[in-house]
Amino acid sequence: MASKWKFTIKDFAKKPETFMSGHRACAGCGPAIAYRQVLKAARGPIIATNATGCMEVVSTIYPYTAWGIPWIHTAFENVAANASGIETALKALKKKGQLKYDHVDVIAFAGDGGTYDIGIQALSGAAERGHDFLYVLYDNEAYMNTGIQRSGGTPHGAWTTTSPAGRVIPGKVEYKKPIADIMVAHDIPYVATASIAYWLDLVRKARRGLEAEGPAFLHALAPCPRGWRYDTSKTVEIARSAVETCVFPLWEAVDGEYALSAPSKVIALKPERKKPVKEYLKVQGRFRHLFTPEFEHVIDEIQQIIDKRWKRLLKRCGMT
Amino acid sequence: MAITKQNLRALNGDEAVAYAVKQSDVDVVAAYPITPQTIIVERFSEYVHNGEVNTEFVCTESEHSALSMSLAASATGARVFTASASAGLALMHEILYVTSGCRAPVVMAIANRALSAPINIHCDHSDSMVERDAGWIQIYVENSQEAYDSTLQAFRIAEHSDLLLPTMVMLDAFFLSHTLESVNILADETVRKFVGTRKIPLIRGHGGKLVPFKLDPENPITMGPLDLHDYYFEHKRQQEEAMQRASGIIKEIHDEYARISGRKYGNGLIEPYRLEDAEIATVCLGSTAGTTKTVVDQLRSKGIKAGLLRLRTYRPYPVEDIINALENVKAIAVMDRSHSFGAQGGPVFHEIRHVLYDASIHPPVVNYIYGLGGRDMPQSLIHEIYKDLQKILETKRVEKPVQFIGVRE
Numbered sequence: 001m002a003s004k005w006k007f008t009i010k011d012f013a014k015k016p017e018t019f020m021s022g023h024r025a026c027a028g029c030g031p032a033i034a035y036r037q038v039l040k041a042a043r044g045p046i047i048a049t050n051a052t053g054c055m056e057v058v059s060t061i062y063p064y065t066a067w068g069i070p071w072i073h074t075a076f077e078n079v080a081a082n083a084s085g086i087e088t089a090l091k092a093l094k095k096k097g098q099l100k101y102d103h104v105d106v107i108a109f110a111g112d113g114g115t116y117d118i119g120i121q122a123l124s125g126a127a128e129r130g131h132d133f134l135y136v137l138y139d140n141e142a143y144m145n146t147g148i149q150r151s152g153g154t155p156h157g158a159w160t161t162t163s164p165a166g167r168v169i170p171g172k173v174e175y176k177k178p179i180a181d182i183m184v185a186h187d188i189p190y191v192a193t194a195s196i197a198y199w200l201d202l203v204r205k206a207r208r209g210l211e212a213e214g215p216a217f218l219h220a221l222a223p224c225p226r227g228w229r230y231d232t233s234k235t236v237e238i239a240r241s242a243v244e245t246c247v248f249p250l251w252e253a254v255d256g257e258y259a260l261s262a263p264s265k266v267i268a269l270k271p272e273r274k275k276p277v278k279e280y281l282k283v284q285g286r287f288r289h290l291f292t293p294e295f296e297h298v299i300d301e302i303q304q305i306i307d308k309r310w311k312r313l314l315k316r317c318g319m320t
Numbered sequence: 321m322a323i324t325k326q327n328l329r330a331l332n333g334d335e336a337v338a339y340a341v342k343q344s345d346v347d348v349v350a351a352y353p354i355t356p357q358t359i360i361v362e363r364f365s366e367y368v369h370n371g372e373v374n375t376e377f378v379c380t381e382s383e384h385s386a387l388s389m390s391l392a393a394s395a396t397g398a399r400v401f402t403a404s405a406s407a408g409l410a411l412m413h414e415i416l417y418v419t420s421g422c423r424a425p426v427v428m429a430i431a432n433r434a435l436s437a438p439i440n441i442h443c444d445h446s447d448s449m450v451e452r453d454a455g456w457i458q459i460y461v462e463n464s465q466e467a468y469d470s471t472l473q474a475f476r477i478a479e480h481s482d483l484l485l486p487t488m489v490m491l492d493a494f495f496l497s498h499t500l501e502s503v504n505i506l507a508d509e510t511v512r513k514f515v516g517t518r519k520i521p522l523i524r525g526h527g528g529k530l531v532p533f534k535l536d537p538e539n540p541i542t543m544g545p546l547d548l549h550d551y552y553f554e555h556k557r558q559q560e561e562a563m564q565r566a567s568g569i570i571k572e573i574h575d576e577y578a579r580i581s582g583r584k585y586g587n588g589l590i591e592p593y594r595l596e597d598a599e600i601a602t603v604c605l606g607s608t609a610g611t612t613k614t615v616v617d618q619l620r621s622k623g624i625k626a627g628l629l630r631l632r633t634y635r636p637y638p639v640e641d642i643i644n645a646l647e648n649v650k651a652i653a654v655m656d657r658s659h660s661f662g663a664q665g666g667p668v669f670h671e672i673r674h675v676l677y678d679a680s681i682h683p684p685v686v687n688y689i690y691g692l693g694g695r696d697m698p699q700s701l702i703h704e705i706y707k708d709l710q711k712i713l714e715t716k717r718v719e720k721p722v723q724f725i726g727v728r729e
Contacts, residue, residue: 045537049392060542061547062546064545065545067540069537070536070543071535072392072422073545074544085348086393088378088389089376090396093398095374096374098397121385122384122385125380125382125385
C-alpha cells in the first residue's frame with residue numbers, strides 16, 4: 001500500500017486548518033499538535049468523532065467550536081462505535097443515492113484512557129467488523145482531563161495521582177500495554193506508531209490510514225506538559241527523545257507486516273545511536289522520584305523492558 | 321384516505337416488529353442479541369440476507385455499541401432502528417441520555433424483561449421503567465398487532481421535525497414477543513407513503529447560516545460539545561418542551577394511521593375501557609390490559625361497574641387525559657409490573673396518584689405489584705383486585721395501600 005501522495009512543509013502551510021486556533025488547549029499541548037498534523041493529511045470530505053477527554057473539552061464549549069469539519073462527541077468508551085455508525089450511515093445513504101459525496105473519510109480521535117482502557121471493547125468490535133475508518137490514539141499516557149490518573153498506557157514507574165511516588169511504591173507498578181500490537185493482531189490493513197516530533201512521518205501515516213480500505217489505527221505519542229511535569233517549551237524535544245531512546249519506536253504494519261520507519265530504522269542499523277532511557281526520564285518530573293538511591297533500580301527495570309520490546313520489534317521487522 | 325387492503329399473517333410480537341422495520345425503509349439497523357428480543361434481529365437478518373431490504377445491518381459487540389452506532393448513524397442523517405431488553409437496555413443506559421440529548425431520532429423496540437439478579441429472562445417492566453427519565457418517548461403495547469402498528473408510527477413520531485425525540489416501543493417478553501397472533505399487515509406501498517423518508521430539519525449553524533441538522537462536510541456543525549452551567553440547562557429545557565409537543569403529535573399520527581388501517585388505541589396516549597360510568601377501575605400497561613378487559617367484561621355482566629385505563633404512552637405522560645379518564649372513578653387500583661424498592665409502591669402508582677392531586681376529587685388509589693420475573697397474572701388475581709376495590713367502596717377504608725399480588729408469603 002505505498003501511498004503515491006507527496007507532501008511538503010509548503011503544502012502543510014497552504015492547507016487550510018480544520019482544527020482551528022482559539023481552542024483552549026494548554027501551552028505546549030502535544031495532542032493539539034497531533035490533531036493539526038492528522039488533519040493536514042485530509043484527502044477530501046471528513047467526518048470526525050471524538051471520545052470524551054482533553055481534546056473534546058478544549059476544542060468545544062458551547063457555543064464555541066474549533067472544528068471546521070463535521071464533528072460529534074457522544075461518550076468516553078464508544079468512539080469506535082460512533083465511527084462505525086457514521087461509516088455505516090454513509091454507506092447506506094450512498095447505496096440509496098442520497099449522499100452527495102463520492103467518499104467521506106471517517107476519523108475517530110481518542111486518548112489513551114478512551115483506547116487502552118474503557119474504549120477497547122468498542123475498538124476491538126469495530127476492527128473485527130472491518131469498518132472503513134482511521135482511529136487516532138493521541139497517547140499522553142494518563143487521564144489528563146480528570147487530573148493525571150494512571151491508565152493502561154501509563155509507563156512503568158511514572159508518577160500519577162493514582163500511582164503516586166510513595167515511600168513504598170514508586171509510581172506505576174504495571175507496564176504500558178502494547179496497544180498497537182493488539183491492533184495488529186486484529187488483522188486490520190494498517191497500524192502505525194508516530195510521534196509529533198516527526199511531523200512528516202505522522203502526516204504520511206495518517207494519510208496512509210485514510211487510504212487504507214478498512215480499519216486503520218494510528219498510535220501517536222503526544223506529550224503533556226501538565227501531566228509529565230516538564231516545561232511547555234519541551235514537548236517536541238521529549239516526543240523526539242522517546243523515539244531516540246526506543247521508548248516509543250516508530251513503525252508501521254501494513255496487512256500485519258511490520259516495518260520500521262526511518263527515525264527508528266536508523267537506530268536499528270546503527271545501534272550505537274540508541275540513547276539510554278535515562279535521558280528521556282530525567283527531563284520529566286513524573287520520573288523524578290526514580291533518580292534517588294532508593295528507587296534507581298526502577299530505571300534499570302524500565303531500560304530492560306524497553307530493550308526487550310525493542311528486540312522483539314526488530315525481530316518482527318526482520319532486522320535481526 | 322380510506323382504509324386500505326391488508327394481509328392477515330400469523331406473527332409473534334418480535335416478528336411483527338421486524339416486519340414493520342422491513343417495510344419502513346430503514347437505512348441502518350445496529351443490534352446485539354438478547355432474549356427475548358432475539359427474534360427481531362434474527363428475522364431482520366433474514367430479510368437482509370435474502371435481499372428483501374436495502375438496509376445496512378450491523379451486529380455489534382455489545383448493546384452499548386449498538387446504541388452508540390445507532391446514535392452516530394442517526395446524526396449522519398440515516399433512519400435507524402435497534403432493539404434490546406433487560407440487561408441490554410441497562411447497558412445502554414448512558415447512551416440513552418446521550419441519544420435524546422443529541423436529539424437523534426432513533427427508534428428502538430424493547431421486549432420487556434426482568435433485570436438481574438437473580439437472572440431471569442421473563443417479563444416485567446423493570447428494564448424500561450428505570451429509563452423513563454432518559455428523554456425517550458415510551459409506548460407500551462398490548463398485543464402484537466399494536467407492536468406492528470406502533471413501530472410504524474414510531475418512525476413518524478421520532479423523526480417529526482418538531483420533536484426529534486428517540487422513541488421506544490415496549491412489548492411484553494414472551495407474552496407478546498414469542499406468542500403467535502393474527503396480525504394485519506399493511507401493503508408495502510401504503511407503509512412507504514405513511515412513514516415516508518427521513519427529512520432533516522434546518523438549524524442555525526456556524527455564523528447563523530441555516531444548515532441541515534446532521535454531520536455534513538459541506539455544512540460542518542459540531543454535535544455533542546461540552547456544555548456547562550451557562551447553556552446545559554436551556555438545552556435540557558428544550559428537550560422537555562419537545563416532550564410537551566409530543567402528546568399532540570403522537571395523537572395526530574395515531575389518528576392518521578387509524579384512517580388507513582382502521583385501528584385505534586384509545587386516543588393514542590391512553591386507552592380507557594368501559595370507564596365512562598365506572599365506579600372501580602384498574603390502571604395498567606402492556607399485555608395485562610388484554611386479560612383485564614376480559615375480567616372487566618365478566619364483572620360488567622354481573623352489573624358491577626368496573627373499568628380499566630391502559631396507559632399507551634408513558635412518556636410523554638398524558639396528565640390531562642388521565643385526570644379526565646379517572647376523575648369520576650370512586651376507587652382505583654394501579655398495577656405495577658416493576659417495583660421501586662423502598663419507595664412504597666411502583667412507579668405507575670406514584671405517577672397516577674401524583675396527577676390525581678390536581679383532580680377535582682381524590683378517590684382512594686391502591687397499588688398492586690404483580691408479575692415480576694414473568695409470574696403469570698391470571699384472571700383470578702385480577703378479580704381479587706376488583707374485589708378489594710369493591711370492599712374499599714363499601715367500607716370507605718384502605719387497609720393496605722401497596723401490596724404484592726401473586727407472590728408466596
